[in-house]
Amino acid sequence: MTVQAQPVSVSAEAGISGTASASADTRAHLTSATTALALSVQDRMLRAARSHLTGLGFTELLPPILGPVTDPGVRGAKQVDIDYYGHRYKLMTSAILYKQASLLTFERIFYVAPNIRLEPLETANTGRHLTEFHQLDVEAAGTSRAEAMELAEKLVAHMITAVCANLGDRIAAAGRDTAELLRSATTPFDRTSHAEACARLRAIGHSQSPDAELDWAGEAILSRQHDRPLFITDYPKGSRGFYDREREDRPGILENFDLLLPGGFGELISGSRRENRYREIVTRIRETGENPAKYAWYLGVLRDGLPASSGFGIGVERLTRFLAGLDSVAQATSFPKRAGVLAP
């Protein structure tokens, strides 16, 4: 069978912390066979990733979870402030700035990093958004975008095959077509540019701004048209954070990529060749409407030099959802938190 991702309907009242029904919901979720399978898949997937990456000379580091600034390049999501001895600190929306800086210690690193993004309320029912989630964050010095994409596809393919090899019977019993999964692990993955993707969407009547990220519906449409993951490259400036490097041969276009999963499961990865030049970073920060002064620590490190690099982040719960064929990422974590829903 072909598994197609479906948006799930979630009651806003579900899972209110401290109520009897919330406790019952939490118990039901933690004891369900679906949760056990999803978390087993996740465990196997991360073990495969660690084995693959360390075999390639990567060092796993423990990610920071708070700092004076965090990744601002997050579409419409609110950052969480905390009072840090009288100063405003942030919980990490992503550890991108720290990944870059950590290349001063090791040339190839990865994290399994928790991220907090208070996503817009309309994401509560997309099946793809959690306010608390994890990324498998990978960064490598001296690496081009093409090499980062190759690394990403081999890593994803390895995780898919490892899960199928170890848990294939269980996920098949739960209705996931493992032959289809293994087909999706065939490399190289499909590739298209953002401009081509926009043109494809517009050709079928989907209004997609050429200046913006693909909207969620557009991603789902493209994702359903492929039976293998699809790389989308060259997003326009103005659609991403300041750390994605602008192409020198094509001003206004970023040297970055997303990876969409097949079957309507949508975006799994965002990555890029990083900007590491001080002047360009400061200018790009202004283009995102921010005051560079708040990035003082990062800019200070950058001014004295950071290695050129490329890297990416893989949505751990999203890949779990795909592998286990789940309706929602909320089923791929023990304690799901959706936008606007109070939950433990």
Place this chain on the structure above:
Amino acid sequence: MTGRIAAPGFPIEEVRARAREGISQLFPPTEQYGTTAFGADPGHGAGTDRGGAGEAAGGDPLDALRLAPPMFMPRRLDKLIELGREPLFSDVEVETVIGGFRSPLPLFLPALGSTRLADAGLGAAIARQAGRLGLPLVIGENVVPVKGYRQAASDTGSSLAARIREYSTQLPEGLGGVAVQQSTQDADAEVWNLVYSDPVADDLLASGRLAFELKVGQGAKPGLGGMTMVAGGDATALAKWFTLDRVSGSEEGLLRSASPGTFTEEILCRQVQLMRNNYPRARIWVKLFPGRDVGKAARVAWDAGADAVTVDGAEAGTGWAPTAFLEQVGLPLGACLRQIGSGRGCLLATGRMWEGARVVKALALGARAAGLGRAALLAADEDPEDGLVRLVRCLTLEIQLLVSAMGKYACHEVSGEDLWPQVVPACTDAADDARIDSPVVRSLS
């Protein structure tokens, strides 16, 4: 005491005051802060030598223009045929769309900011009355860093969330909308992200009535960021956001200056695109100061996808600004409107708007709507419950009278031909840098 040197024609008292008092003299008297809405005084200052057509530096071309009804009115005939009776001024259609929001009138409430003038319930009173009227409301920059986003039950209405609530609870179905402004300082507080995911704005967002306004600058102090005066006791909390300078010896002697933010064409374009990308359900507005390249800046903003561009003329009001800026810096609103021209996108005009003729002149020069700043403050101060509502009623009647006198029956129909001397707006498609310094008003007579 020193001798009294004579210097006929020279501003002796101003020079002596600066020599005596120091930098406090660069501003209006400090004791007026918090009680006065400042702006250019047409009868005062070095830049007010208004030549024959109001073209000299500081002269306001809008004041110099007259509205000029024609004798022959084919559109009145069209209206007569449509109605089957003689048209009246009350037949003028005043509803319009402002930056994506339906508005019952070509009027909106521009940002008041964090100045003390907007405190003491005035900001909330304006929000409440604007909501009743269904007029779009901009909530100003720096409100969050200064007043906070959400305050406790004692909130007097000065916080951003309180103003949104005051406004939206009064708002008629399908009308109006809130534009939340952000400047460089606000970006540190991530105001738009706060609002975008807050349940307080959810109804507005769901009904397409939330906008985010990028503030590039303001009319009363072009090229500078926001300024207010603060007391010494508030300084510690504000020091992390703003530059503080002591400009007078009084207790409230600290000048709080916000950074104006750095813009290039590329930066403005990408910021607008990023706003569209990050907040796909919100409308995007851009507020420009009356700079010499305002025409180009408006085009950049529209081309990047802005739903509205507000131009704030040099005569616009403010809570605080150096007198040099109030009197001698920036283009008058009329000059801005001529540079920008009509027909490119939704253009909003602000600057000393309070009566119908100035509003209709701005509409004739290409604006979609006019913003009531000081006028709204004064009206709400006069009567916090109904002052603004009454002022807007006056404006409505005046606008209808004036537009009908041109033989036209919709606000968007007035144009340069209704002004005297008649105005040919800048040809926007062909406009380029070379044209920016060239006056484009010419008498066709």
